[in-house]
Amino acid sequence: NQEIQLVKRPEAMPTEEHIRMTNTEMPEPGKNEVLLKTVYVSVDPYMRGRMSSAKSYVEPFALNKAISGGVIAQVVESNAESLQPGDVVTGTLPWAKYSTAPAETLRKVNPELGPVTTSLGVLGMPGLTAYFGLTDIGNPKAGETVVVSAAAGAVGSIVVQIAKIYGAHVVGIAGSEEKTRYLTEELGADKAINYKTDNLPEALIESCPDGVDVYFDNVGGEVSDAVYPLLNDHARIPQCGSIATYNDPNAQGPRLQMHIVKSRALIKGFIVGDYQPRFKEGFTKLAEWVGNGKLTYKETIKTGFDQIPEAFFGLFTGENIGKQLVKTAEI
Ligand code: NDP
Incomplete structure (x- = not known):
């Protein structure tokens, strides 16, 4: 062995x-x-x-x-x-x-x-993370703007599609042209931004003309710093991860406090395991959407x-x- x-x-x-x-x-x-x-x-x-x-x-x-x-x-x-x-x-x-x-x-x-x-x-831990983080904490309404970081990844790609199922204007942030194309052409994101080559603060203002109501954050760091100034009043932030800081021994805490105060946004960290009692609901919903083609x-x-x-x-x-x-x- x-x-x-x-x-x-x-x-x-x-x-x-x-x-x-x-x-x-x-x-x-x-x-x-x-x-x-x-x-x-x-x-x-x-x-x-x-x-x-x-x-x-x-x-x-x-x-x-x-x-x-x-x-x-x-x-x-x-x-x-x-x-x-x-x-x-x-x-x-x-x-x-x-x-x-x-x-x-x-x-x-x-x-x-x-x-x-x-x-x-999609029918395992990443799918459940996307489902509960977005629907329970993000709680997006039709017409609201949802921004997703690491949007082409395991969790992010499911968040983008569920946000579309809920009728939101969805903006995905990812790190390559192949990924931004995947987001708009295959997952149905309204806009996709390449944080490595685009001017992120400017691209966000252009892609989110009505501000940001839900920021599903997988990344933290500089990507998130660019999103915070656009938070609408009473925005919600499911804080799923902060991969930008995992390998940085000098990572600072997020520089977001004043934006949270001004917008009265709700930021809530969560661990998918918190939702154990509702996993059956999550699996059922995800399998239904995969079965009827709403989720790829x-x-x-x-x-x-x-x-x-x-x-x-x-x-x-x-x-x-x-x-x-x-x-x-x-x-
Ligand atoms: P992904 O499939 O999204 O893979 C990680 C992606 O993160 C990479 O493909 C890369 O995409 C992006 N990335 C890596 N480094 C950086 C950086 N420095 N800045 C910006 N983006 C970066 O992984 P998962 O979907 O499995 O996980 C996504 C996040 O969700 C992680 O933070 C993870 O810890 C968290 N998570 C939290 C859970 C919970 O219960 N709270 C459960 C599961 C995951 P790109 O090319 O776009 O840079």
Whole structure:
């Protein structure tokens, strides 16, 4: 067996020096456990937080242990009644070719809802994050203006489309021409801005003639500094993430306070897990929209177990459109 371990905590951008691929014993399933073959691995920005030892809403990864996260796996051997060899499941599992887990910690993937990969994207954690953050905190009304940062990513691309379903004027911000084209031509965004090449403050004024009512923020930093002056009275800001600051040891807090006071905007941080009691509603709604074509999705998939670190690092340079996954085996 092989696994990928964290061996050193990064101060800034994570690189190969912080990670080690190592050979390990083949694990054996205990009572009520299954032996799993890893098929798809999800790489997610929040994992950067777990690489540091700072206190957060999830435990830091242990050093010299396998990194873990969202995985799709196939049951090879089962000591549990609820799962049979061949079943495809998803759960939080190690970055390892094979692993074991108690059956009750795994969710069976329903292949009727879409390709299995959707359980790590539009019909998984990123989809739920988009749905609850936008509908519960952003609460967009028809005709309001919704701005989304990291709009072509896993969460952002779903937020853009749900905001359109709600009838909003939607402006997406992303880091390449390919992504801005994807936003307007495929996802239905009214405007898309390339924050790397456009003059962001000017482009925002042009794209948001009626100001900003909802700012779904995945990014923080300078992108957000450019959005805040446009906040309308009583705007809402679902604060989903701040990826622009994850690798910056000198990151300052957001420079937004006076704009919040003047606009009486509501800014609210949230963790998708807060909505656990409503996950069923989220899955049902997302699956309905995927089923009737109102919601589409893109995946960027690398192939090979050894590609997992590269895929993860690429999140911070914007290599991915939609959900970044790594395929490690055939089903
Ligand atoms: P994405 O698929 O959006 O991938 C990350 C994207 O962020 C990159 O493609 C890149 O796109 C953009 N990015 C990277 N660095 C910067 C930077 N310095 N400035 C601006 N943009 C940058 O990831 P996810 O959809 O999985 O996650 C998006 C955000 O949501 C993250 O902040 C994440 O931590 C957060 N999150 C929060 C959750 C919660 O429960 N609160 C749950 C899930 C995610 P580009 O080319 O446009 O720069």
